[in-house]
Amino acid sequence: MIIKPLISEDEAKETSRLFQKCWQNTYKDILPDVFLDNIPENAWVKRLNESGRHNLIFIDDDNKIRAAVSYGRPRDTRMLGCGELMALYVEPDFQGFNIGKTLLNAAENELKKMGYGKIYLWCIDGDENARQFFEHFGWVNNATEKFVEIAGKEYKYLLYQKNLHD
Template sequence: MLLRAATVDDAHGIAVVHVRSWQAGYRGLMPQHVLDGLSIAEREAGWARILTETVRGSQTLVVERAGTLVGWASFGDARDADAAGTGELWGIYAHPDAWSTGVGHLLIDGVERALVDAGHEAAYLWVLEGNERAASFYERHGWASDGATKVDRRPGMVLHERRHVKRLG
């Protein structure tokens, strides 16, 4: 497996992983009509835009296996006012066919190293309430819930999330 920085040419592969991982990982946690309505083409356009911008120190890493993109992670400076000065893991996903193959470990390790290199001593991420698979993954990698929660209102759904934090370095 190869871990590397994403380029705009990765937009399609990232979009495929994004949609397929949401459809599998969030089944029963998000409304099914929302998951069924996810569009790879729309996500690809969004990712092409994201990958050409640099906002809040944003970076995206990808993992390839046999030339196929199988995972990605996006991260940068904290977006939440109460966490200024820390890093944030904005999203990390692996294609369902690549779950439990080490893709996530490679990504989270790469993200943590990059956040340290950017000068962050600590970082946080948000986990969808009820997503025990993800929470367990983060906990195995030293991230712990700090008790903070938030509500994320999106079209057709209201998401409840828990914050996990980690001291880096």
């Protein structure tokens, strides 16, 4: 098992399929089934390759990508000066083995090396597992919200932040 930067197009495609699978599992009681069932497996390929975005992948002993984290410069103009944790997904069968913690620590360390003292992420309201996970590792919900339209309906996202210089 290794953690390494995502570098190839094949890795981006496999990571996108991982994100698709995780969305379908994680958000099944939050987002509409018709939306989740129709997420294309390549939906994240272009985003994974965006300028300013960095990705680390966790590869198991069978050479399959089972988890990934994305981070980098902020996409939200209100958060300039902060680093962003854009995504952290661990395949359901691999949760509970500290893979998420390891990827989170790696992303936080990389963001710190990039010069960010404060980092943020957006978490969809209703994803209690994610909220508890991030809170356990020192992330704080600062009561800021935004609404994102998904499948014709607005969903609330909660802002979490962490100071890297504590």
